[in-house]
Amino acid sequence: MERIAAKYVYTLEGKDPIVEGYVAFDDTGCIRSVGPCTDYASEAVRYDGALVPGFVNAHCHVELSYMKGLFRKGTGMAGFIDQINALRDTCPQEEKVAGIARWMQTLWDRGVSAMADISNCADSFAVKAASPLYTRTFLEVFGTEPQDVPAVMEGAFRLQDSARALGLDAAPTPHACYTMSPELLTASSAAALSAGFLSYHSEESEEEEMMLRYGNGPMYENRVKAGMRTPPVTGDSSLMYFLDRLEKVHPAPYDEHVLLVHEVCMDRPGMEAVKARFRHAFVALCPLSNIFIHRALPPVREMRSAGMRLCLGTDSLSSNDDLDMVREMFCLQENFPDIPFGEILDWACLGGAEFLSKEDELGTLSPGKHPGIVLIDHLDRDGRLTTASTSRRLVASAVRRDRP
Numbered sequence: 453m454e455r456i457a458a459k460y461v462y463t464l465e466g467k468d469p470i471v472e473g474y475v476a477f478d479d480t481g482c483i484r485s486v487g488p489c490t491d492y493a494s495e496a497v498r499y500d501g502a503l504v505p506g507f508v509n510a511h512c513h514v515e516l517s518y519m520k521g522l523f524r525k526g527t528g529m530a531g532f533i534d535q536i537n538a539l540r541d542t543c544p545q546e547e548k549v550a551g552i553a554r555w556m557q558t559l560w561d562r563g564v565s566a567m568a569d570i571s572n573c574a575d576s577f578a579v580k581a582a583s584p585l586y587t588r589t590f591l592e593v594f595g596t597e598p599q600d601v602p603a604v605m606e607g608a609f610r611l612q613d614s615a616r617a618l619g620l621d622a623a624p625t626p627h628a629c630y631t632m633s634p635e636l637l638t639a640s641s642a643a644a645l646s647a648g649f650l651s652y653h654s655e656e657s658e659e660e661e662m663m664l665r666y667g668n669g670p671m672y673e674n675r676v677k678a679g680m681r682t683p684p685v686t687g688d689s690s691l692m693y694f695l696d697r698l699e700k701v702h703p704a705p706y707d708e709h710v711l712l713v714h715e716v717c718m719d720r721p722g723m724e725a726v727k728a729r730f731r732h733a734f735v736a737l738c739p740l741s742n743i744f745i746h747r748a749l750p751p752v753r754e755m756r757s758a759g760m761r762l763c764l765g766t767d768s769l770s771s772n773d774d775l776d777m778v779r780e781m782f783c784l785q786e787n788f789p790d791i792p793f794g795e796i797l798d799w800a801c802l803g804g805a806e807f808l809s810k811e812d813e814l815g816t817l818s819p820g821k822h823p824g825i826v827l828i829d830h831l832d833r834d835g836r837l838t839t840a841s842t843s844r845r846l847v848a849s850a851v852r853r854d855r856p
C-alpha cells in the first residue's frame with residue numbers, strides 16, 4: 453500500500469477538493485482510501501498541486517498526429533476541409549505510425565487514462581492495442597453518394613474486424629451531416645447504435661448550419677463547386693436533421709450512449725430535443741479546436757444550465773497545437789471564469805468515463821476504482837489553473853476492454 457498527499461485532492465465525488473488530503477492505493481493502482489490528512493506536514497510524499505483522477509479524452513483523432521503544425525488557423529470549416537484533403541496523403545506510413553506512438557505515450561504520461569478515438573483507417577490500431585491507455589475506436593465513415601453506401605459500410609466492417617482482432621473495442625460511426633448522404637448517415641448510425649456507442653460531429657460551424665437551414669454559405673458553395681451532393685435543406689438546424697435520420701434506425705427514446713462533438717451552434721430547442729430523446733446523451737467540448745478553426749466557442753453556460761452532460765476532448769493535431777487536457781481546461785476556465793474548476797475537471801474525467809460506460813472503473817478517486825492518479829501543478833492561490841500548469845501521471849490506470 454502506498455500513500456501520497458497534496459495541497460488539493462479532487463475525488464470528483466463532489467465538486468470541492470479536499471484541502472491537504474491524501475490518496476492511498478495498492479500496487480495495482482486500485483484506490484483504497486482518500487481523505488483529509490490529520491497531520492499534513494508529516495506526510496512522507498507531498499505534492500504542491502492537485503491530485504485528480506486520470507482524464508478521459510472524449511474526442512481525438514490520434515491517427516492525424518502527423519498533421520501537427522501544417523494547418524492555417526481561422527479558415528472556417530470550408531477552408532479546413534480543403535486543407536485536410538490536400539494534406540491527407542503527404543506523409544510516409546512509418547512517420548505516421550511513429551507520430552501516433554509518440555502522441556499516445558504523451559497522452560498517457562500527461563494522465564489520459566481512456567479516450568474516445570476516431571479512426572478512418574487502421575494506422576493507429578497496433579499502437580492503441582499495445583497501449584495501457586484504454587481506447588474505444590469509432591470507425592468514422594463518409595460518402596455523399598447514396599449508391600456507395602454498401603461499399604462504404606463493408607469497408608467500415610472490415611476495419612472493425614481488424615480492430616477487434618487486435619482486441620480493440622471498435623464499431624462504425626457517422627462523421628457529420630455535410631460529408632454523408634442521408635442513407636449513409638442512417639446506415640452508419642444503425643451500426644453505431646447496435647454497438648451501444650455513437651460519436652458524431654454536430655453543429656461545429658455556422659457554415660454547417662447555413663447549409664442545412666438555407667442551402668447557402670461557404671461550405672455549401674464548396675461542395676457544389678466540387679460536384680458533390682449536399683444534404684437536404686430542411687429549414688431547421690443540422691442537429692434536428694441528425695435526430696430525424698436516427699429516427700429511421702429506431703424511434704426515440706434511445707438507451708445507447710450518444711456523443712455530440714463540438715456543438716458550437718447548439719441552441720435551446722436542440723438541447724431540449726436531445727434531452728427528450730436520449731437517456732445517455734453527451735456533448736464533447738473541444739474548445740481549442742473550435743478557436744483554431746472558427747475562432748468561436750460553444751454555448752457552455754447555456755448547455756450547463758440546460759443540464760447537458762459535458763465531456764472534454766482535444767480533437768486532433770490538425771486543428772490543435774497540442775493534445776493536452778490541461779490546456780483545454782485552462783481555455784474553458786479563462787473564457788467561463790464563473791464555472792468552478794472542480795466542475796470543469798468533472799467534465800475532463802467523469803464525463804468521458806460515463807460516455808464510455810467506464811464510470812465503475814474510472815472518473816473519480818473512489819475506493820475500488822483504478823482511474824489512475826494525476827498531478828496538476830502550478831495552480832494559483834485559489835487552486836485554479838495558470839498558464840504554467842501541467843499534468844503528469846503518478847499512478848497507472850487499469851481498464852477492462854468490453855470485448856472478450
Ligand SMILES: [Zn+2]
Binds near residue numbers: 713
Ligand atoms: Zn473530430
